[in-house]
Amino acid sequence: MQLRYSYRLYPLPAQQQALARAFGCARVVFNDALAARREAREAGEPYISDAAMSARLTAAKDTPQRAWVTVEDLAVKGLARTWLAKSVHDAGWSAFVAMLEYKAKLYGREFRKIGRFEPTSQICSECGVKDGPKPLQVRKWTCAACGIVHDRDINAAKNIAALGRREAENARGGQVGPLFAAAQAREAGSLGSAA
Numbered sequence: 373m374q375l376r377y378s379y380r381l382y383p384l385p386a387q388q389q390a391l392a393r394a395f396g397c398a399r400v401v402f403n404d405a406l407a408a409r410r411e412a413r414e415a416g417e418p419y420i421s422d423a424a425m426s427a428r429l430t431a432a433k434d435t436p437q438r439a440w441v442t443v444e445d446l447a448v449k450g451l452a453r454t455w456l457a458k459s460v461h462d463a464g465w466s467a468f469v470a471m472l473e474y475k476a477k478l479y480g481r482e483f484r485k486i487g488r489f490e491p492t493s494q495i496c497s498e499c500g501v502k503d504g505p506k507p508l509q510v511r512k513w514t515c516a517a518c519g520i521v522h523d524r525d526i527n528a529a530k531n532i533a534a535l536g537r538r539e540a541e542n543a544r545g546g547q548v549g550p551l552f553a554a555a556q557a558r559e560a561g562s563l564g565s566a567a
Contacts, residue, residue: 401429440485442536446541486535496520497530 476483496515514521
């Protein structure tokens with residue numbers, strides 16, 4: 373006897389957003405493949421097989437910008453003692469980072485970790501001004517220097533990516549300097565000048 377079960381999922385708002393992003397990415401890849409096959413047909417070329425399409429789309433991802441898969445070295449044990457404990461353990465951050473590192477090596481990508489003490493959520497990713505520490509319940513904040521409103525996590529992700537780019541350039545012998553930061557009002561000018 374065979375049984376069949378029906379399930380209905382009720383994702384939480386954060387899970388709905390993650391699923392929407394994943395489906396959005398899948399749709400972009402599908403549309404790119406569809407466009408490539410349409411262009412081949414219009415040019416009188418043979419039908420592009422699934423294997424050839426997969427190789428073509430994988431090659432399109434092989435760009436210098438995507439050659440170095442950067443993560444923040446989070447203090448998972450410390451986060452597990454906060455109100456985020458369940459989320460941290462559910463996410464399995466340590467296992468995720470280990471898998472990401474393995475996959476990066478498998479596909480010839482550079483894997484980078486930035487230090488856990490980098491103030492990624494305190495620096496404005498737009499102008500580079502350090503705005504100072506904020507409690508974890510502050511999820512959005514406005515930069516006092518440029519007025520940009522930041523989502524805490526997205527801003528931190530942009531800063532992590534920028535630090536990864538700097539490290540990658542440094543490893544290749546490129547010019548490396550600190551993140552751009554506007555001078556504070558008290559730093560502008562010299563000590564002897566009248567304001």
